[in-house]
Amino acid sequence: MTVRATGLVAVGALALASLVAPAAPAAAQPVGHVTPIASSQAADDVFVGGSVTVRPVWSEGTNNDPSYYSYYHAAVEGFRPEPASYAYQWLRDGAAVAGATDAWYLSSPADVGRQVSVRVTASRSGIVPGTVTSRAFTVRPRDTIHVDYGLSYVGSRWESNFCYCVSSDGQTAGRPGSGRAAQALIVRPMSQSYVTAPVPSPGDEFPASFWFETTGYVTGRGWQTMTSRSDVYYVGSIGENRRLEAFRIKPGGPDKAFYDVWYRAYVPKFGWLGWARNGETSATTSMGQRIEAVQVKVLPKGTKVSASGTGNAPSYDRGTQAQVSVRPYYRPTGWKAAVPGGSTAGVTSTKQRLNALRVRVDGKYAGGVQVSAKVQGSWRPYVGNNQVAGTYHQAKGTSAYKIRLTGEMAKRYDVYYRVNVAGKGWLGWARNGAAAGAASYKARNTAVQVVLVKKGERALMSAGGKAAYAY
Numbered sequence: 424m425t426v427r428a429t430g431l432v433a434v435g436a437l438a439l440a441s442l443v444a445p446a447a448p449a450a451a452q453p454v455g456h457v458t459p460i461a462s463s464q465a466a467d468d469v470f471v472g473g474s475v476t477v478r479p480v481w482s483e484g485t486n487n488d489p490s491y492y493s494y495y496h497a498a499v500e501g502f503r504p505e506p507a508s509y510a511y512q513w514l515r516d517g518a519a520v521a522g523a524t525d526a527w528y529l530s531s532p533a534d535v536g537r538q539v540s541v542r543v544t545a546s547r548s549g550i551v552p553g554t555v556t557s558r559a560f561t562v563r564p565r566d567t568i569h570v571d572y573g574l575s576y577v578g579s580r581w582e583s584n585f586c587y588c589v590s591s592d593g594q595t596a597g598r599p600g601s602g603r604a605a606q607a608l609i610v611r612p613m614s615q616s617y618v619t620a621p622v623p624s625p626g627d628e629f630p631a632s633f634w635f636e637t638t639g640y641v642t643g644r645g646w647q648t649m650t651s652r653s654d655v656y657y658v659g660s661i662g663e664n665r666r667l668e669a670f671r672i673k674p675g676g677p678d679k680a681f682y683d684v685w686y687r688a689y690v691p692k693f694g695w696l697g698w699a700r701n702g703e704t705s706a707t708t709s710m711g712q713r714i715e716a717v718q719v720k721v722l723p724k725g726t727k728v729s730a731s732g733t734g735n736a737p738s739y740d741r742g743t744q745a746q747v748s749v750r751p752y753y754r755p756t757g758w759k760a761a762v763p764g765g766s767t768a769g770v771t772s773t774k775q776r777l778n779a780l781r782v783r784v785d786g787k788y789a790g791g792v793q794v795s796a797k798v799q800g801s802w803r804p805y806v807g808n809n810q811v812a813g814t815y816h817q818a819k820g821t822s823a824y825k826i827r828l829t830g831e832m833a834k835r836y837d838v839y840y841r842v843n844v845a846g847k848g849w850l851g852w853a854r855n856g857a858a859a860g861a862a863s864y865k866a867r868n869t870a871v872q873v874v875l876v877k878k879g880e881r882a883l884m885s886a887g888g889k890a891a892y893a894y
Contacts, residue, residue: 470504474499475541476500477497495541510543532678535564540559543555565615567616577665601715606660612633612634622656641666668706668712674721684701689717708738734849734885741763748762767870769871771869777871793829825857833855841885859891
């Protein structure tokens with residue numbers, strides 16, 4: 424694996440030394456440009472001289488051309504008489520950069536390929552303000568933000584000299600199916616061009632452009648923020664035989680607007696869960712499930728990520744999913760045990776036909792559920808809470824379902840559902856009364872899943888872009 428500079432603010436000068444600039448020939452010293460100050464006033468009423476030069480804060484050797492770097496300082500000199508104060512405005516292609524009014528400027532990805540300069544206005548009582556503008560330079564392409572991460576497992580001793588971040592940029596950390604339960608997650612952004620940190624460090628001499636605000640759900644304790652050991656920041660617990668059951672990674676820092684952080688977990692009960700993003704919950708809460716592996720990516724803002732191969736939701740919460748139960752009926756063996764939301768009602772590998780459902784919603788709010796079944800090519804009327812949708816006393820095939828919430832539950836939640844079809848696998852997710860399953864009764868359903876999602880949360884993604892109603 425390529426080793427990147429950590430850029431941790433906490434290590435100060437050591438972090439700066441690790442920043443590697445692209446190889447380039449030494450450039451000429453950048454110089455300032457003085458805006459002429461026209462005046463018919465007396466000489467002691469105006470400033471004379473004055474220039475501003477943009478210098479890289481972390482220059483190396485003789486290469487001090489700011490175009491290779493990401494953090495700049497406006498060095499002003501030569502004004503006579505001595506100004507009482509300076510006002511700064513950084514410019515991108517000649518236009519003011521919003522909020523960039525300090526002597527120091529942290530370049531963002533928006534500057535790459537653009538011309539950057541700074542305008543400085545000198546002021547002193549009784550004297551006409553004087554303005555100078557630096558020579559503009561083109562910001563060169565540079566390393567973007569990456570992510571390194573790893574897991575510590577229940578029963579494992581903490582190794583202070585071990586780098587737990589052994590995976591990066593979407594690689595799998597951990598081993599699915601290993602039976603090992605994660606106790607802690609170590610995750611940090613990385614870049615050769617930008618200073619990054621696991622947590623922000625207010626007042627530090629060198630600001631971080633990007634960091635993670637990570638929280639973890641620990642068995643018996645609930646949600647907790649990051650802590651550190653041996654200068655390693657993590658979420659979870661160490662040496663307490665407590666599982667890390669879920670986590671959230673939220674991007675922070677001035678460059679957070681340019682990136683999305685995506686992450687998902689492998690949980691044995693479900694397999695790979697769907698991708699969570701920017702502070703959403705990944706894995707399960709209050710369900711006693713273990714995390715065996717994780718994947719994390721940092722991508723340019725707005726980049727679309729495909730659904731996981733399983734098409735599962737990004738997370739499952741016991742309190743939310745316990746509000747719904749689904750009981751399947753198979754022909755010819757009869758009714759099977761009811762399961763809560765998120766679980767598979769029935770089995771995917773069977774020669775029997777899933778021919779009816781009883782769906783019950785006993786929620787935190789008033790309201791219930793209604794289900795319609797398509798039997799032998801015809802949609803039946805909706806039935807209410809815990810009523811039979813489909814047929815169990817006739818030799819007719821049920822091929823599809825429509826499910827919708829009622830009352831206050833419908834205002835608080837969306838209901839998602841999907842059907843497994845023999846020979847086709849799981850179809851896509853339908854929502855709030857749309858059809859899910861096979862259009863033809865000749866196709867044989869084998870299982871169904873129903874999931875409650877709070878209003879406002881991101882929609883579930885269907886694996887492989889599969890339609891919810893097909894065949």
